[in-house]
Amino acid sequence: xxxxxxxxxxxxxxxxxxxxxxxxxxxxxxxxxxxxxxxxxxxxxxxxxxxxxxxxxxxxxxxxxxxxxxxxxxxxxxxxxxxxxxxxxxxxxxxxxxxxxxxxxxxxxxxxxxxxxxxxxxxxxxxxxxxxxxxxxxxxxxxxxxxxxxxxxxxxxxxxxxxxxx
Numbered sequence: 001x002x003x004x005x006x007x008x009x010x011x012x013x014x015x016x017x018x019x020x021x022x023x024x025x026x027x028x029x030x031x032x033x034x035x036x037x038x039x040x041x042x043x044x045x046x047x048x049x050x051x052x053x054x055x056x057x058x059x060x061x062x063x064x065x066x067x068x069x070x071x072x073x074x075x076x077x078x079x080x081x082x083x084x085x086x087x088x089x090x091x092x093x094x095x096x097x098x099x100x101x102x103x104x105x106x107x108x109x110x111x112x113x114x115x116x117x118x119x120x121x122x123x124x125x126x127x128x129x130x131x132x133x134x135x136x137x138x139x140x141x142x143x144x145x146x147x148x149x150x151x152x153x154x155x156x157x158x159x160x161x162x163x164x165x166x
Contacts, residue, residue, distance in 0.1 A: 046100035054098065055110040058090035066118055075122035087114070 065083035066074070073079040091111065095102035103111070131137065 044099050046104070047098055048106060050098050051095060051100050051104075051106055052110075054094035055091060055107060058087055058094060059110065059114055061090065062087040062114065074118055 062083060065086070066080060069080050069083070077084075091107050092102045095104065095107055100107075132140070
């Protein structure tokens with residue numbers, strides 16, 4: 001037997017053994033020993049009053065930070081993005097530390113109160129769109145229509161005149 005044939009045969013046998021081993025490992029019929037697990041600790045309920053107090057702590061820190069920023073810059077996010085990020089992280093970590101999910105209705109209502117207090121005058125003025133004059137509107141509609149018709153006519157004319165163009 002050639003050495004290359006022997007290597008191929010050896011590789012084939014190893015491949016079959018590895019495949020059988022993987023299939024056996026993935027089989028649900030094989031029994032395996034499960035070690036006993038310790039019971040999971042019971043998760044306590046969310047303490048709403050404690051959460052409200054923690055939100056007040058985060059809010060007071062945010063109010064102190066915002067007091068250092070000129071009120072005319074309160075509508076420009078670039079001036080207070082780090083303070084707002086710290087406030088958000090504070091509410092999230094405090095909620096999770098007392099086993100409350102985040103965001104929850106209590107936290108959302110507190111964040112809305114903060115927004116109403118600091119950002120109520122930050123509504124952007126909307127631009128009122130006005131239709132163009134009728135002459136301009138007619139031109140904007142007719143130009144693409146005529147260009148489309150001209151292109152169709154050119155294609156039809158060229159297809160009839162293919163003997164000259166070819």
